[in-house]
Amino acid sequence: MDKTSCLALVHTYLSKQQRLTNDISNLRSEYQRLLRKYRRNLNQRNKLIAILIMLNENSFGINHRGIWILKKNGRWWLEVVPKMSDNEFKQNFRLERGTYSALMKQIEPYLRKTKTNCREPIPVEKKVCCALYCLGSSAELRTIGNLFGIGKSTSSEILHEFCSIMIELFIYNLVKFPDNHQEIKDTSSKFLRKFGYPMCIGAVDGTHISIKPPLGLETDYFNYKKYHSVIMLAVVNADLGFTYINVGAPGRCNDASVYSRSNLSDVIKNSIYEDHYMIVNNTKIQSHLIADSAFALDQTLLKPFPDRIDMPRQHRMFNYRLSRCRSTVERAFGMMKNRFRILHKKMEFNLDNTINIIKTAVIMHNICILHGDVEDILWHQPYPVHKKPSCPITTTNGIGVREAMIQYFEQNPL
Incomplete structure (x- = not known):
């Protein structure tokens, strides 16, 4: 085989190699384009599903709490607390009912949360009583959460939120050196x-x-x-x-x-x-x-x-x-x-x-x-x-x- 034939074969091979490389690159680009399109469509579909779920809940009065929320019992808060005598109330929450009522009037506007489609807000009375029970007890937060039908982390959040609001509202008015x-x-x-x-x-x-x-x-x-x-x-x-x-x-x-x-x-x-x-x-x-x-x-x-x-x-x-x-x-x-x-x-x-x-x-x-x-x-x-x-x-x-x-x-x- 002469030199010219050899060069022709090499040129043919390199040309095919280049075409294959270009084809592979084009396929990859097309794949990435289709993948992005699929993801956009998937996101749009998920948004539509979420909207339909919310519309469905609003139409038929289904519980707004998501299925991912672990439901607690909380029978103590629901059944025992409402029947407590004044003495039992003070033993558990460390305040007389009159003191508790006065506190509720002052702090309620700052603890109340807006109702959303994701979940029902915890009632203010429940929050205040949970925080008071935390302050007045040496029990673990997990135990207190079980009494109120909420989780340990929620009990902790309620306690710290209550403390922050109490300090913001009262520290400079109630703890005051004569000046x-x-x-x-x-x-x-x-x-x-x-x-x-x-x-x-x-x-x-x-x-x-x-x-x-x-x-x-x-x-x-x-x-x-x-x-x-x-x-x-x-x-x-x-x-x-x-x-x-x-x-x-x-x-x-x-x-x-x-x-x-x-x-x-x-x-x-x-x-x-x-x-x-x-x-x-x-x-x-x-x-x-x-x-x-x-x-x-x-x-x-x-x-x-x-x-x-x-x-x-x-x-x-x-x-x-x-x-x-x-x-x-x-x-x-x-x-x-x-x-x-x-x-x-x-x-x-x-x-x-x-x-x-x-x-x-x-x-x-x-x-x-x-x-x-x-x-x-x-x-x-x-x-x-x-x-x-x-x-x-x-x-x-x-x-x-x-x-x-x-x-x-x-x-x-x-």
Whole structure:
């Protein structure tokens, strides 16, 4: 075979190869075009089916809940709750019916959801009662969900939605530190009338709430009581209502450090509190807070003398009068934790949700106080009581004010 014939064969082969390649490319393009067309048609068909289903449901009154929703029983909510006596209602939802009704009127517009074709919205009454049951019980969310005929995740969503709305609506109105002349005067007058202690505008203390610590920060949240916690620093008035809270400090901190870093330590130094005072033996006693020995002593915060066997009588008397007044904050903590028992158990939520739950418990406590829905019963801590370390920091002004208070108590016995 000569050279020309060989080249002709090679050319023929390459030409066929090129045509095959082009044909394959064209087939692939056509396949992709047909596939896109099929998908468009399929999407259009699915949309039409969805429209027909919705039209069918609207026409014949079929249940709007999709078949993918797992139906729960919820007989307890449907059959037992409506028949509860007033006492049984309070035992389960931690509020008297009157307090509950007042709360419903205020919060209902913010919890009500629009009805859709996908599912029926959960009634507001059911949401509020579910959230109250979560706050007032140490039961698991799965158990609570079964009682109300909803899922665990829905119970959690309802709780956090309720807490967010409560904080948004009430935190600044119901948890308010006295910051004008009339409020300061009224607050100190109540402490004097109820406990015989003058110029007090609040008892301050901290309490630990057990939590699941944030990942990687376990050491920071491990407290001196040997469990993980966040600290709630609070001020309480003579009516056992909370007037200030600071929630979220890691459990390893002490109360004094949380107080010194809070805005409260700056607020109390405002000149308006210096304007409310009395003079005892040429010493000015201004409006001030009272606390236990874990805090630092100054003219804006008084604390007891260190406990000793050979303590002078006057010091014992001062400690008794101050502790008698300071018991308000311990009683308030006890009442709140006894009523809202979610605070007794370890919080398994993330830190932000945990803080919101604690704030909501404070708000609900104050709502109960305002409505006279109060049970001042003895509260037993779930953990062994540990004596707080004493803070040795004092100021000359604080020492002078404390000595003047002794003179006042000598002149004004109970």
